[in-house]
């Protein structure tokens with residue numbers, strides 16, 4: 001069977017398939033996209049130090065879960081075949097076994113300790129806010145997001161989801177725009193900078209989330225919650241409102257464009273000057289460049305193969 005699979009499948013495809021099956025966190029690396037792909041397994045690609053740590057923790061927990069599930073399955077099968085009425089007509093009358101009881105208490109405690117140490121470390125790192133280079137205020141509305149940039153004269157970016165027609169139009173122009181995730185105005189942040197996001201809501205409880213950044217916090221009316229991220233690569237990263245908030249809950253995506261500091265300053269300048277057209281042009285150019293870079297990289301790696 002294995003020989004047949006090897007014969008029919010080129011080695012790289014086999015390696016890809018194995019990576020997809022066994023390394024969910026790493027399976028989608030290098031796709032250059034900040035959103036899930038059809039048929040994807042595991043978490044979205046990591047783009048911040050915290051999300052890398054989260055992926056490592058996810059993989060560790062998965063290994064432990066799978067090992068326990070296999071162990072219990074083997075025990076069940078052993079009991080079914082070794083101790084059924086036919087194979088074992090005279091059952092044992094043993095009711096206690098001290099060593100076994102100590103073992104099945106102590107081993108789970110040790111497993112929980114192994115899980116708890118990286119879990120607490122991750123939680124601490126998530127809630128230890130480094131000094132911000134940029135602060136953004138995110139405001140949830142039924143059903144769209146507004147973002148303000150208090151460090152840059154408090155200009156406002158209102159993001160509404162694109163319709164299917166608008167998505168098709170943008171894709172036709174060569175600007176990659178995933179359906180149900182793309183918005184008319186993305187927020188923009190500089191790459192490798194610490195961004196604090198202060199989150200609140202104008203009406204009901206929403207939730208500001210970008211899976212690739214491992215950033216997630218509730219937007220509660222009358223309160224300010226916070227999250228932070230430090231995007232380590234350029235691209236557009238998408239998220240969706242993650243608190244069931246009402247009718248159009250599924251249609252209020254968040255899109256964060258991560259760009260170089262120079263492009264960010266140009267964009268912020270255009271936004272401060274209320275020149276939305278220029279801001280849009282800057283973002284479209286970046287999106288086209290990023291799509292182009294991806295194509296060139298793809299063809300180079302295809303040639304290398």
Ligand SMILES: [Cu+2]
Nearest residue numbers: 206241245249
């Ligand atoms: Cu919402």
